[in-house]
Amino acid sequence: MTTDQVNIPEKICDNCILPGTFPGIAFNDQGTCNYCQKEAVSSNKINPAEKKNQYRLRLDALIENTKGSAPVYDMIIAYSGGKDSSYTLKLLKERYNLRMVALTFDNHFVSSTAFENIKKVTDSLEIDSITFKPSWRSIKEMFALTAKKDIFSRQTLLRASSICTACICLVKSMVLKTALEMSIPLVGFGWSPGQAPIQSAILKTNPSFSLSTQNVLKNAFPPELIDELHQYFIPDDYFNSFKDSFPHNIHPLAFYDYDEDRIKKELNELGWLAPEDTDTNSSNCLINAYANNCHISRHGFHPYVWEIANMVRQGLISRDLGLIKIYSKQNKTMINYAKRRLTNGAT
Numbered sequence: 015m016t017t018d019q020v021n022i023p024e025k026i027c028d029n030c031i032l033p034g035t036f037p038g039i040a041f042n043d044q045g046t047c048n049y050c051q052k053e054a055v056s057s058n059k060i061n062p063a064e065k066k067n068q069y070r071l072r073l074d075a076l077i078e079n080t081k082g083s084a085p086v087y088d089m090i091i092a093y094s095g096g097k098d099s100s101y102t103l104k105l106l107k108e109r110y111n112l113r114m115v116a117l118t119f120d121n122h123f124v125s126s127t128a129f130e131n132i133k134k135v136t137d138s139l140e141i142d143s144i145t146f147k148p149s150w151r152s153i154k155e156m157f158a159l160t161a162k163k164d165i166f167s168r169q170t171l172l173r174a175s176s177i178c179t180a181c182i183c184l185v186k187s188m189v190l191k192t193a194l195e196m197s198i199p200l201v202g203f204g205w206s207p208g209q210a211p212i213q214s215a216i217l218k219t220n221p222s223f224s225l226s227t228q229n230v231l232k233n234a235f236p237p238e239l240i241d242e243l244h245q246y247f248i249p250d251d252y253f254n255s256f257k258d259s260f261p262h263n264i265h266p267l268a269f270y271d272y273d274e275d276r277i278k279k280e281l282n283e284l285g286w287l288a289p290e291d292t293d294t295n296s297s298n299c300l301i302n303a304y305a306n307n308c309h310i311s312r313h314g315f316h317p318y319v320w321e322i323a324n325m326v327r328q329g330l331i332s333r334d335l336g337l338i339k340i341y342s343k344q345n346k347t348m349i350n351y352a353k354r355r356l357t358n359g360a361t
């Protein structure tokens with residue numbers, strides 16, 4: 015695909031790809047947005063390569079102190095079967111040979127290719143795998159609500175759609191809950207370098223902060239839905255009873271070299287294949303196109319544009335590829351597929 019086939023907005027940053035409709039955006043005379051200008055000022059101060067190296071050393075030290083100390087697993091990873099989490103699994107297993115377990119949250123919209131990929135990657139890397147699938151009734155109600163309504167804060171919705179935020183919130187809860195219950199000291203995520211900043215790439219979780227974050231998210235849901243979803247959240251008493259064993263969260267793609275083509279090539283060698291039935295932003299999820307569509311109609315900008323603009327700015331993907339990922343025509347078949355399942359209730 016080339017950029018001729020994409021629908022580029024009239025007003026767009028000449029450097030990254032943030033559109034004129036993005037909240038708080040302003041352009042200078044050269045057509046560069048304020049987010050790019052801010053980034054240029056802060057990256058003048060720190061050498062990004064040096065910073066990444068510091069984080070790699072920090073992870074080496076953390077793993078040296080942690081590996082082998084837990085009863086069963088050193089690390090649990092949130093595993094969607096997409097390319098970023100698959101690569102995170104490969105990178106950590108090969109570099110550190112950790113005792114790992116991959117937790118897949120089956121939101122009822124995981125593509126069959128993603129499941130095949132999960133099997134191939136975990137088998138090939140010799141990693142244990144757990145799939146957790148909540149009931150269709152609760153998931154359907156959550157997606158049907160978030161498709162219609164923005165229940166989260168404006169700040170959150172700059173970076174992800176309402177549907178995605180709700181789903182990720184359950185994924186994070188389930189992973190942390192499992193880590194606490196199984197005394198696993200490290201929790202891995204495959205956030206791309208555009209999704210999550212390097213500053214949070216190695217972070218000790220804190221019981222009181224985790225509790226208040228969970229409360230903010232829970233309070234965003236209407237009470238009747240919380241009744242449906244409560245078992246996916248961390249029980250309140252865990253924050254005290256496990257207070258001394260809260261794990262470190264790690265998202266290593268923020269500080270390891272990230273090159274989409276190379277990542278896909280390395281994963282292909284494990285048998286991983288890019289699904290053909292998903293949209294340009296997800297290699298595993300069949301509700302993503304609809305989630306994006308709902309967000310674009312309500313907010314006038316694509317929910318992945320923040321992430322992809324970050325990647326373009328960091329030079330991790332070309333601007334043309336960024337334009338294709340964000341401004342390609344929406345996939346009507348995928349949108350209608352998800353909409354239909356949420357409307358008529360078919361599992």
Ligand SMILES: [Zn+2]
Nearest residue numbers: 027030047050
């Ligand atoms: Zn920009």
